[in-house]
Amino acid sequence: MSAEIKVPTLGESVTSATIARWLKQPGETVSVDEAVVELETDKVSVEVSAPEAGVLGPHEVAEGAEVEVGALLTVVEAAGAGSAAASPAAKPAPAPAPAVPAAAAPAPAGQTGGIQPPRPTSGPVARPATPPSDVQRPAHDPLPAAQKMMTEKSVEASTVGEGTGKDGRITKGDVLAFLERPAQPAEKPAPAKAPARTDDPREERVKMTRLRKTIASRLKDAQNTAAILTTFNEVDMSAAMKMRTDYKEAFEKKHNGARLGFMSIFVRACISALKEFPAVNAQIDGDDIVYRNFVHMGIAVGGPSGLVVPVLRDADQMGFAEIERSIAGFGKRARDGALKLDELTGGTFSITNGGIYGSLMSTPILNPPQSAILGMHKIMDRPIAVAGQVVIRPMMYVALSYDHRVVDGKEAVSFLVRLKESVEDPRRLLLEL
Template structure:
C-alpha cells in the first residue's frame, strides 16, 4: 500500500455489504469521484483542511483519480496569499468613492480576511489553552552596537546585506534554548515534545496582518545567512508571497515591537510553542557602570512562557542568558 492510497470509501446511507463470495457476487467497486462529488481526502489532508477551514471542492487535486494531496492544499494557500487583502480593498473602494469628508459613513462593516481570522483564532486559542506568564529584563546593547559600527561596511561589502540586531538576538536565543530545552518544547495533550532542532519564528508585520515566517535550523545559520533570510522574509511579507511552508511550524518565536516604537509589551504565545521573546525599542538611558553614571543604548526584553511546563526559575534564567550573551557577544563565539 502506497502513502495516501484510499483503502475504502464508507457510504453510511447504504446497507452493509455481504461477505465477499465468488467474484460474480462481490459488490462493484465505488465509482471514481467526479467534479460534482465530494473529493476524496486522506486523513492528513482532511485534518489540514478542517484546521484551516477550507472548502475542499475549491482545491484542485493532482493525485490519482483527482485525489487532493497535501501539496495541493499548500499550492491553493500560496495562491490565496497572493490575493490582495479584501479588508483593504473594501475600505479603499468604499471610502474612495466619497466626494467629500461630509459624505463619509460613520461606520464601515467589512468581513475579516482569512489571514486576520486565522490570527484571531490562534491568539484566542493560546489564551485559553496555555498558562501564559511574562518575565522582564533589560539589556545593555553597547557592545553589540560597537561591533555593528566597527564591521558594518566590511560585513555589507562581503555578504551583500546589512548587519542588523536580529542576527545577534537569534544567535543569543538559540544558545539559551540549548541550555533550557523546555523553552524549545511544546505540549501535546499530557505529553511534552522536546524538539532537537531550532526553527525560530520571526514575527513580521505586513499590510495584511502579522505573519511569522520560520528560520529553519537557525543554529546552523551564520550571521549573514540569518540577515539574508530575514530580509527576504520581510520583502515577501510586504508583497504577500510567503508560502504556507514558510509560515508553518516553528519551535520558538521572536517578536520585535521596537521597530514600531514599543517600549514594553507582553507577547502572546504562538501555539503550540512554549515561549516567545519580545524585543522593544532601543533608548539611550543613563545607567550605572563601575560606580559612574553613563549613557547606554538600553532595551527592555520580555519573555512570555507556558507555565504548564516551564517554571519561573527556568524562564528567568533563560532571559538572563540572552541578556548575558548580548552584553558580551564574545560568549556566542566561544560557546560559553
C-alpha cells in the same frame, strides 16, 4: 480546447480557501502563468495562474465564497478557438405538446347519422369522486373514555399529542401512557437577543479577512489553553551597536550585500540559551512534553493583511549572514504577499520585535503550540548605574512570555539572563560561552 483552473493544493492541514478577488474578468485575454484569481487561506494569500494563454471563461465562484481544494474556478479557452465555443450553445427546440382531441363537430350538411359519437380512448376515464364514507374528525380528537380521563386529570389534548386511534384520535391508553411519562423540566426562555447595532454614518464596516479571523482565533485559543506568564529584563546594547558599526561594511562586502543587523545577534543569543534551557524550546502534546534537539526559529513580520510568523528552519545550523539574508527575504515576501504556506509552519520558538514600531515594553502572546516567545523593544538612551557611576547607555527591554505548564520561573528568568549576557558581550557567541 479549454484548460480548467482549479483550487490548488494549499499545504498541510489546509483544505479550503476564500475567493479574495478575481484579477481577470470573463472574456479577458490571459497569458501563460498570469495571475487570474487571489485565494485567501487561514495563513496566507495565494494567487492562481492561468495554465495556458487564451480567453477567460465565466467565474464559477463569486468573490467571498469558500471553496474546497480541487474545486473548479474557471476555464481558459485556447486562443483561436471558434466563436461557437465562446458563445452559448443553441438550446434544443421544445418538444411538441401532446395532441389534445378536438371537440366533436356537427356532421356536414347532407350526411346522415347526425352528430358522430366520440371515439373511445385507451386512457383512464375520469369518474366522479365518491363522497367520503365517514366524516373526518379533527386531529387529537379524544375518544369518550379518553376525554373523561383527561377531564379528571386536567390534561389538555394538545399536550398528549397525536393519538394511536383511527384518524389520530386519542385513546384511553394514550392518556395513560402520557401520565406515566417522567415530568419534563420546563423549557427556559431563550435569552433576549441584543438589539442590532446601528452604524453611525461616520463609521465604516469592513468584513474581517480570513487571515485576521485566524490570527484572532489562535491568539484567543493560546490565552484560553496555556498558563501564560511574562518575565522581563533589560539589555545594554552598547557592545552590539559598536560591533555593528565596526564591521557593517566589511560584513556586507564579505557576504554579498547581506546587512548586519541586531536580529541575527538576538537569534544566535536565543539559540545559545535554548540549548542550555531546552524546556523553553519544548511543547506539550497530550500528557507528554516533547523536547527538541533543533531550533526552528519563527520571526514575526508585518504584512499588508496582518502579522505572520515565517520560520527559519534549523536556525541553529545557520551563521549570522544566512540568518540576515533569510529574514530580509521573509520581510520582502510578506510585503508582497508571496510567502509560501510551508514557510509559516513548524516553528519551535518565536521572536517578535515591536521596537521597530516604537514599542517600549509589551507582553507578547504565545504562538501555539510553542511554549515561549521573546519580545524585543525600542532602544532608548537611559541613565543607568555602572561601577557606581550614573552613565547614559542605549538600553532595550526584553520580555519572555512562556507557558508555565512547561517552563518554570527559574528557567524563564535564567534564559533571559543568558540572553542578556550574550547580547551585551557578543564575543560569548563566537566562543560558545
